Amino acid sequence: MISLNYIVDIHCHIDQYGGKEIKGILDKKNYIIMGAAINYKSSKKLLELKKIYPELKVALGIHPEYPENFSDYEAVEKLIRDNHSKISAIGEIGLPYFSMQNIPELEKDILITKANCLLEKFIALGKRYNLPLILHAVFDAAPIALDLLEKHGIRKALFHWFEGDNKTLQRILENGYLISVSPDVMYNQKYSEFVDSIPMECICLESDGPWEYGGRKGMPEMVEEVAEYLGSRRGVSKDKIYEISYENFKTLTIF
Numbered sequence: 001m002i003s004l005n006y007i008v009d010i011h012c013h014i015d016q017y018g019g020k021e022i023k024g025i026l027d028k029k030n031y032i033i034m035g036a037a038i039n040y041k042s043s044k045k046l047l048e049l050k051k052i053y054p055e056l057k058v059a060l061g062i063h064p065e066y067p068e069n070f071s072d073y074e075a076v077e078k079l080i081r082d083n084h085s086k087i088s089a090i091g092e093i094g095l096p097y098f099s100m101q102n103i104p105e106l107e108k109d110i111l112i113t114k115a116n117c118l119l120e121k122f123i124a125l126g127k128r129y130n131l132p133l134i135l136h137a138v139f140d141a142a143p144i145a146l147d148l149l150e151k152h153g154i155r156k157a158l159f160h161w162f163e164g165d166n167k168t169l170q171r172i173l174e175n176g177y178l179i180s181v182s183p184d185v186m187y188n189q190k191y192s193e194f195v196d197s198i199p200m201e202c203i204c205l206e207s208d209g210p211w212e213y214g215g216r217k218g219m220p221e222m223v224e225e226v227a228e229y230l231g232s233r234r235g236v237s238k239d240k241i242y243e244i245s246y247e248n249f250k251t252l253t254i255f
Contacts, residue, residue, distance in 0.1 A: 006030060006031070006032055006242070006246050007030055007031050007032070007205075007220075007223060007224060007227075007242055007245075007246075008031075008032045008034075008204065008205060008223070008242075008245050008246050008249045009031065009032070009033050009034065009205060009206055009207050009209075009220040009223050010032075010034045010134075010158065010160075010180050010204045010205065010206050010245070010249055010252075011034060011036050011091075011092070011134060011158075011160040011161070011180050011182075011204075011206035011207070011208055012033055012034065012035060012036065012206065012207050012208065012209050012220055013035070013036055013037075013038065013042070013208070013209060013210065013211075014026070014033055014035035014046070014049065014056070014209075015035060015037070015042045015045040015046050015049065016042070016209075016210050017209070017210060021219075022049065025219070025220055026049070026053040026055075026056055028220075031220060032055070032057065032246075032249065033056055033057065033220055034057040034058070034059060034088060034089070034134075034249075035049065035056055035057065035058045035059065036059045036061070036091050036092040036134055036160075037058070037059060037060045037061050037062070037063075037076075037091070037092065038061075038062065038063035038066060038069065038092060039062055039063065039066065039069035039072050039076070040062075040069070040072035040075040040076050040079070043060040043061070043076050043079050044079065046058040046059075046060065047060075047079065047083060047086070047087075050086060057088040057089075057253070058086075058087050058088060058089075059087065059088060059089035059090060059091035059092065059134045060076055060079055060080050060083075060087055060090060060091075061076065061090050061091045061092050061093040061122060061134070062076055062092075062093060062118065062122075063092045063093075063094075063136065064092075064093065064094045064095050064096045064115050064118070064119070064136055064137075065096050065097075065098055065099045065136065066099070067096065067099065067111055067114065067115070070114055070115075070118055073118060073121065077121070077125060080125055080129070080131075081125075081129075084129040084131065087131065088131075088132075088253045089126075089131055089132045089133065089134050089158075089252070089253055090122055090125060090126045090131050090132070090133050090134065091133060091134025091135065091158075091160075092134055092135075092136050092160070093118075093119055093122045093123075093133060093134065093135060093136070094119060094135040094136035094137040094141070094145055095112070095115050095116070095119060095136070095137050095141035095144055095145050096111060096112070096115050096141065097137075097138050097139055097140065097141045099111075100112070112144075116144065116148070119145065119148055120148055120152075123148055123149065123152050123154060124152060126154065127152055127153070127154060131253075132156035132157060132158065132252045132253050133149070133154060133156070133157040133158070134157075134158050134160055135157055135158065135159050135160065136160060136161075137159060137162075138161070138162060138163050138164060139163060139164050139165075142159070142162065142164045142168045142172075143168055143171070146168070146171055146172065146175070149175065149177075150175065155175075155176065156177075156251075156252055156253075157175075157177045157178070158177065158178045158179070158180055158204065158252055159172055159177060159178070159179050159180070160179075160180045160182075160206055160208070161180065161181075161182040161184070161206065161208055162179045162180075163191060163194055166197065169197065169198065173199065173202060177202070178202050178203075178204050178248050178251075178252060179198055179202055179203060179204070180203070180204040180205060180206040181195055181198070181203055181204070181205060181206065181226055181230065182206050182207070182208050182211075182213075182226070183207060183208075183213045183218060183222045183223075183225065183226055184213055185226060185229060185230070186213070186214075186225060186226065186229050187213050187214045192233075195230070196233060200230075200234060200236075200241075200244060201244065201248075202248065203230070203241070203244060203245065203248065204245050204248050204249060204252075205223040205226050205227060205241070205242075205245045206223065207219060207220045207221075207222050207223055209222070223245075224238070226241075227241040227242055227245070228241075
């Protein structure tokens, strides 16, 4: 039986750590880790890790900020089809934003067309197997992603490390989707102020490790610091944040 105080890191690139780090992370008995893929290679490694650590939750997909991996789709789709009963979500998927900032307009148009097509394929796959979606869709990319989610009637989705305008935030909330908060909330004042506007009832915790924060390597245990930080800003205990995060995790996935 999992305690209500179980600590959930709902978005972590666990496959990118070294072997000893992975063992140390996954040997912790009071954690739930959701490993998110970025391409075919990491999707395959996550499935291999799940054989060793059955409690590991895995999401298979292609990260939208790395268009060189878009050609992995057919291989990743096959992994999802062959293992849909073993995985907890489809992710990390979404639309590019950061990778589009310094490229010519024509290249942007080509990239967004390819990315939209890829995302729609993954959305349809998630709907087919009743799997929730873990999304990378921030700022101007988020409304486009929402259009596609609404078009396909998707009910379960998590916007990881979401930043954007209040109108898009409200749209996410109206659809009943979740938002995970990264350790950047402790380092980025603008992000921290945005997170203040997210209702506590839809918040999850994530490390997005091994992404670095303030020169620190992102690790799952950093979600404990995030919980304490959020609790201090909202006048509740970190245990209450753990509880909310875990309850939201349960609504997102049954695995």
